[in-house]
Amino acid sequence: MIQASGLRKQYGTTVALDGVDLHVREGEIYGVLGQSGAGKSTLLRCVNLLERPDAGAVTVAGQDLTALGSRELNRARQRIGMIHQHFALLSSRTVAGNVAFPLEVMGVPRAERERRVGELLELVGLDGRGKDHPHQLSGGQKQRVGIARALAGNPAVLLSDEATSALDPATTQSILALLKRLNTELGLTILLITHEMNVVKSVCDSVAIMARGRIEESGAIADLIRTPGSRLTREIFPLPEPAPAGSVTLTFTGDPRQPVVSEVVRKFAVDVGILGGSIEDLAGGPVGRLRVTLDGAERAAALAYLRDSGLIVEEAA
Amino acid sequence: MTWEEMLPLLGPATLETAQMVGWSAVFTLLLGLPLGVALVVFDRGGLRPVPVLKSVLGFVVNVGRSLPFIVLMIAIIPFTRLVVGTTIGTAAFVVPLTVGAVPFFARLVETALREVGTDVVQAAQAMGASRTTIVRKVLLPEALPGLVAGLTVTVVALIGYSAMAGTLGGGGLGDLAVRYGYQRFETLLMIVTVVLLLVIVQLLQSLGDWVARRLSHK
Numbered sequence A: 001m002i003q004a005s006g007l008r009k010q011y012g013t014t015v016a017l018d019g020v021d022l023h024v025r026e027g028e029i030y031g032v033l034g035q036s037g038a039g040k041s042t043l044l045r046c047v048n049l050l051e052r053p054d055a056g057a058v059t060v061a062g063q064d065l066t067a068l069g070s071r072e073l074n075r076a077r078q079r080i081g082m083i084h085q086h087f088a089l090l091s092s093r094t095v096a097g098n099v100a101f102p103l104e105v106m107g108v109p110r111a112e113r114e115r116r117v118g119e120l121l122e123l124v125g126l127d128g129r130g131k132d133h134p135h136q137l138s139g140g141q142k143q144r145v146g147i148a149r150a151l152a153g154n155p156a157v158l159l160s161d162e163a164t165s166a167l168d169p170a171t172t173q174s175i176l177a178l179l180k181r182l183n184t185e186l187g188l189t190i191l192l193i194t195h196e197m198n199v200v201k202s203v204c205d206s207v208a209i210m211a212r213g214r215i216e217e218s219g220a221i222a223d224l225i226r227t228p229g230s231r232l233t234r235e236i237f238p239l240p241e242p243a244p245a246g247s248v249t250l251t252f253t254g255d256p257r258q259p260v261v262s263e264v265v266r267k268f269a270v271d272v273g274i275l276g277g278s279i280e281d282l283a284g285g286p287v288g289r290l291r292v293t294l295d296g297a298e299r300a301a302a303l304a305y306l307r308d309s310g311l312i313v314e315e316a317a
Numbered sequence B: 001m002t003w004e005e006m007l008p009l010l011g012p013a014t015l016e017t018a019q020m021v022g023w024s025a026v027f028t029l030l031l032g033l034p035l036g037v038a039l040v041v042f043d044r045g046g047l048r049p050v051p052v053l054k055s056v057l058g059f060v061v062n063v064g065r066s067l068p069f070i071v072l073m074i075a076i077i078p079f080t081r082l083v084v085g086t087t088i089g090t091a092a093f094v095v096p097l098t099v100g101a102v103p104f105f106a107r108l109v110e111t112a113l114r115e116v117g118t119d120v121v122q123a124a125q126a127m128g129a130s131r132t133t134i135v136r137k138v139l140l141p142e143a144l145p146g147l148v149a150g151l152t153v154t155v156v157a158l159i160g161y162s163a164m165a166g167t168l169g170g171g172g173l174g175d176l177a178v179r180y181g182y183q184r185f186e187t188l189l190m191i192v193t194v195v196l197l198l199v200i201v202q203l204l205q206s207l208g209d210w211v212a213r214r215l216s217h218k
Helices: A040-047 A070-077 A095-106 A110-123 A139-151 A169-186 A197-203 A221-225 A231-236 A260-267 A299-308 B003-041 B051-066 B069-075 B077-084 B090-114 B118-126 B131-167 B173-182 B187-215
Strands: A002-011 A014-024 A029-033 A055-060 A080-083 A157-161 A189-194 A206-211 A214-220 A247-252 A270-282 A285-296 A312-315
Touching: A002 A040, A014 A040, A014 A055, A014 A206, A014 A214, A029 A040, A029 A169, A029 A197, A040 A055, A040 A157, A040 A189, A080 A139, A080 B118, A095 A110, A095 A139, A095 B131, A110 A139, A139 A157, A139 A169, A157 A169, A169 A189, A169 A197, A189 A197, A197 A231, A197 A270, A206 A221, A206 A231, A214 A221, A214 A231, A221 A231, A221 A270, A231 A285, A260 A270, A260 A285, A260 A299, A285 A299, A299 A312, B003 B051, B003 B090, B003 B131, B003 B173, B003 B187, B051 B090, B069 B077, B069 B090, B069 B131, B077 B090, B090 B131, B118 B131, B131 B173, B131 B187, B173 B187
Parallel strands: A029 A189, A029 A206, A080 A157, A157 A189
Antiparallel strands: A002 A014, A002 A055, A206 A214, A247 A285, A247 A312, A270 A285
16 A cells, blocks of 8 residues: 655755655554664654655655656645644644545535534534634544644545544543444555554554664564564563573563463473463464573474474574 | 923824825835745745846845945935925835834844744655745745734834834924924923833833734644
8 A cells, every 4th residue: 555665865964764665455454663763753854855865766546756746746645644743733723624635625615514523523522612723622532633634635545644542541542443444344544654562562563663764574463473683572562682692582472371381391391480470462362472481301303393383483592 | 391381292203104105115015025025935944046146136235234324315315206296294104114124124034034944844845836836825924923023023123114114204203302302402391202102112022022923723
């Protein structure tokens, strides 16, 4: 749905994007995770060409945006929704007026606009608040207005620029739940950037980890978790790095309640000591990660048994 | 002077001042608003960056702003004659008043428009809004309280300028103060004129503040 290749963007001597490729599939929620200054905001703004990349091409819904003239680009942008960290609502307009704005830009007649605004406000859970002004709303409600506005043009794609970063944890969860619902119900493809791992864990199907203008790792979360040594796994399950010599780190991707550790102790002549671990609910289901010491005569056989049980086993040197 | 003698003087003079200021304010709004918009739109990082044009406009505005009004008024007499055919009377002074106030108001417009957050402008761009739509539907409505405040300040400044017009035969309250208060030592008339100006300015400022407050939804 979104295809970007070879994106480069430089501001003076600062390289914001250093050859970035991005592939977002239709109907997925794709998260770009990174610290501030990693280039993720520039990347997002290159997708609808708010920033024009110095090199590279961007295709959204089969249309090469970098090849369009300004009028065609404006028309293409009407089919790409965007929500913002600080909501970017017009303070001079009411809630309904804000949602109607993109419809005015598209030239939708008044009666049709009013009907559509009503639908959209209902969709985001703000029916009845149309006559209020943005300053009368809470942060979470403002972002709901932002989402309603972004959906006005029936976009195929929604871009989210740190949309929950200015919100408290409970509100963040409710906004993420709304995005997830829109993704499922409308089949909306969502590209979001965030510096919060929590956002990625809650809603994303795929993720790209960015640092210093490059994507360091990307793919479906379920696949990355199964990839030994992936950055995503290390960041989701913070265990002390480097792992102590002789320790073993186990990643459970199936049912974390399976009693494999006690089985290993019973079947093989080994002792297991637990160093640390946790279980997280990810898009594909629960995933656990456990670091243990595993010593004894049958260590090699025990590790082989764990691998055969479907666990990912990483041995520290 | 008695009140019976003063009223026939004060009434027409107030009306002349109101006419001069009123018409100048209308023309200042019509010319200064687009000029202020241009200063923002053509600036580096603006909606349509043309830095050279912005520098030229900025220079012209600064020239207008650096001339004291009384000097400007005399300097553009040939231009005034060209436009209205005469250089005395209330109508003639609408020209220098407008020329003097346009750069002043344009700067205030520029400041008010810069107060509009870049995030809302970019949000509109992301929605596919054209530049004219952004100016008409984002910049100007969002800046409206600031624009009203700027216009109020400009009108008050115009009242001040218009009093100077009185010294060159422009009529109005300034003319009255010079001819009666200064040249004929009519102290009472002078005091009444001062009070009248004070009341007018206070009322205008309060009105402007009230409107700006009503328009603001922050």
